[in-house]
Amino acid sequence: xxxxxxxxxxxxxxxxxxxxxxxSLDLQIGxxxxxxxxxxxxxxxxxxxxAIATKDGLPPWLAPPVSALAGGLFGIVLxxxxxxxxxxxxxxxxxxxxxxxxLFFLNEQWVGGGAGGSSVLIHLPYFGPLVGISVxxxxxxxxxxxxxxFGRVIRLIREGDRLPMALGKPVFVFKLETMLIxxxxxxxAGSYYAFLNRYISPADGLPIETFVLWAMVILGGRGxxxxxxxxxxxxxxxxxxxxxxxxxxxxxxxxxxALRLVLIxxxxxxxxxxxxxxxxxxxxxxYGAAAxxxxx
Amino acid sequence: MNFxxxxxxxxxxxxxxxxxxxxxxxxxxxxxxANFAHAPMAVVGAYFAYIFNVTMGxxxxxxxxxxxxxxxxxxxxxxxxxxxxLRNTGDLTPMIASLGLALxxxxxxxxxxxxxxxxxxxxxxxxxPLLGAHITVxxxxxxxxxxxxxxxxxxxxxxxxxGKAMRATATNPELAAASAIDTGHxxxxxxxxxxxxxxLGGMFIAWDTQLDPFFGFALILPVFCVVxxxxxxxxxxxxxxxxxxxxxxNVGVDFNWAPLLGWLGLPNGGxxxxxxxxxxxxxYLAVVVLLLxxxxxxxxxxxx
Numbered sequence: 001x002x003x004x005x006x007x008x009x010x011x012x013x014x015x016x017x018x019x020x021x022x023x024s025l026d027l028q029i030g031x032x033x034x035x036x037x038x039x040x041x042x043x044x045x046x047x048x049x050x051a052i053a054t055k056d057g058l059p060p061w062l063a064p065p066v067s068a069l070a071g072g073l074f075g076i077v078l079x080x081x082x083x084x085x086x087x088x089x090x091x092x093x094x095x096x097x098x099x100x101x102x103l104f105f106l107n108e109q110w111v112g113g114g115a116g117g118s119s120v121l122i123h124l125p126y127f128g129p130l131v132g133i134s135v136x137x138x139x140x141x142x143x144x145x146x147x148x149x150f151g152r153v154i155r156l157i158r159e160g161d162r163l164p165m166a167l168g169k170p171v172f173v174f175k176l177e178t179m180l181i182x183x184x185x186x187x188x189a190g191s192y193y194a195f196l197n198r199y200i201s202p203a204d205g206l207p208i209e210t211f212v213l214w215a216m217v218i219l220g221g222r223g224x225x226x227x228x229x230x231x232x233x234x235x236x237x238x239x240x241x242x243x244x245x246x247x248x249x250x251x252x253x254x255x256x257x258a259l260r261l262v263l264i265x266x267x268x269x270x271x272x273x274x275x276x277x278x279x280x281x282x283x284x285x286x287y288g289a290a291a292x293x294x295x296x
Numbered sequence: 297m298n299f300x301x302x303x304x305x306x307x308x309x310x311x312x313x314x315x316x317x318x319x320x321x322x323x324x325x326x327x328x329x330a331n332f333a334h335a336p337m338a339v340v341g342a343y344f345a346y347i348f349n350v351t352m353g354x355x356x357x358x359x360x361x362x363x364x365x366x367x368x369x370x371x372x373x374x375x376x377x378x379x380x381x382l383r384n385t386g387d388l389t390p391m392i393a394s395l396g397l398a399l400x401x402x403x404x405x406x407x408x409x410x411x412x413x414x415x416x417x418x419x420x421x422x423x424x425p426l427l428g429a430h431i432t433v434x435x436x437x438x439x440x441x442x443x444x445x446x447x448x449x450x451x452x453x454x455x456x457x458x459g460k461a462m463r464a465t466a467t468n469p470e471l472a473a474a475s476a477i478d479t480g481h482x483x484x485x486x487x488x489x490x491x492x493x494x495x496l497g498g499m500f501i502a503w504d505t506q507l508d509p510f511f512g513f514a515l516i517l518p519v520f521c522v523v524x525x526x527x528x529x530x531x532x533x534x535x536x537x538x539x540x541x542x543x544x545x546n547v548g549v550d551f552n553w554a555p556l557l558g559w560l561g562l563p564n565g566g567x568x569x570x571x572x573x574x575x576x577x578x579x580y581l582a583v584v585v586l587l588l589x590x591x592x593x594x595x596x597x598x599x600x
Contacts, residue, residue, distance in 0.1 A: 035388060081584070087387065088387050088388070089587050092330065093583060096580040096584050097580075099577075100580050107574060207513065215396075254406075261403040262404050264399055265397065268395060272390075276385070
């Protein structure tokens with residue numbers, strides 16, 4: 001049975017899991033312009049898949065891939081709802097769908113224990129290295145997508161559906177693929193989350209969690225994988241670092257909890273007003289004759 | 297639950313949602329972005345009224361008046377401090393900024409007053425019997441004030457120069473500016489009225505039930521749903537949408553669906569109710585269905 005993780009281990013692993021979710025979100029909003037305000041639903045679906053499947057006898061090493069698949073499936077479902085909706089409207093729709101998913105898990109006791117959640121008693125061997133390698137691989141994947149023709153098309157889609165359609169690109173398919181990949185990564189993150197905390201509950205899928213992920217992506221830099229890592233680390237550091245404010249100032253825990261989220265909100269707004277691209281803006285890529293022998 | 301009780305609670309829900317939604321549909325159509333922070337403003341309004349009523353000891357109705365005015369000023373401050381700088385940045389940037397603002401104001405309220413439920417200073421009395429239901433003083437007040445505010449707003453829109461300017465800016469901002477309408481002034485007025493209405497809605501909710509910091513976020517989707525039903529920019533659409541959502545939320549959960557299931561040939565145990573915890577799901581499901589089927593709403597044309 002796993003020993004109690006030291007605090008630093010837990011912090012590193014949970015930051016890694018948030019990084020995975022942030023990569024997934026950045027792929028959708030940073031590169032494709034799909035404003036997913038229901039991102040945390042991937043974590044819920046992946047986490048519950050792991051919890052339920054391992055209870056029913058699935059070997060632990062199979063849980064992450066199966067959860068990733070579940071997340072990917074939900075991503076496909078989400079992509080079917082996009083049509084040609086504006087980012088605003090689809091953002092609301094994704095929020096509504098994610099809330100419906102959460103309400104489902106909250107009320108249907110027979111699925112995952114209802115409000116009480118579901119525990120994960122099985123241990124995933126090599127958990128730490130597995131999470132670390134996953135994050136590294138997804139980072140490489142994001143960089144690769146950024147350089148690839150697929151990445152070029154979805155960034156074009158971000159600026160509007162018409163030009164890629166006029167160029168003959170099946171916009172719907174590209175959006176589906178984006179959300180599929182995003183869902184696979186998100187579902188995987190959900191599985192790791194369930195293993196890390198040994199527990200998953202509907203409260204893990206509240207909208208505030210999605211908004212924290214948005215803060216990470218917005219602050220770090222939309223469309224820049226390194227920026228996403230930076231944003232995740234900074235927001236996590238702020239979140240955890242302010243825990244220790246109690247040693248400096250006399251402040252009650254529930255006030256501190258609320259103030260931390262005020263800080264997150266303020267960060268999001270201030271970034272949008274003063275530096276909308278984030279700390280590490282998206283890399284400008286130069287193509288064509290002008291780019292002979294150089295990149296931006 | 298009898299029919300009269302359901303009708304009354306639907307009307308109250310409609311008044312609460314409607315006053316907030318009218319503000320949102322107006323700001324949405326004139327400012328051209330989805331303001332995530334609009335519904336959370338209801339929480340701020342409710343707590344402003346708390347300051348006047350409980351902390352400062354003023355009578356309840358006077359507190360509502362002062363708080364509504366304070367909310368208007370707060371809305372203008374938000375415009376001057378934040379959204380003025382995001383004027384021509386598309387629809388996504390201000391929406392994300394409004395998300396940050398929503399978090400900041402929601403959790404500031406929680407930080408200051410804590411998560412516990414609070415109440416205004418007014419005597420708790422049993423309801424007056426009326427047409428089969430019991431109507432309480434807050435409920436009468438909500439209906440009267442909501443009706444008054446909405447009628448007043450319609451009068452403003454159609455009988456004042458400002459109202460005409462607002463309608464013009466909603467229809468065509470560039471042409472309005474070219475016609476020497478001070479769009480900055482109109483925008484500040486929109487923020488004032490919209491935020492004041494949102495705050496008023498929050499005061500209704502707090503008066504009818506209690507004050508807690510959490511009801512703001514829970515309102516974002518239902519209010520957006522109401523706006524969608526009626527069509528963005530449509531005042532009457534928002535009113536009708538509020539009635540529909542108010543009825544759906546209250547009927548959907550209290551209604552015994554067994555006879556309908558029986559008629560469809562499905563098994564039922566004599567009494568089939570939607571679990572009360574799914575009450576918010578009504579609005580969420582409506583948002584999904586509406587956006588997929590008819591995002592332009594029920595209104596056939598804009599009726600600002």
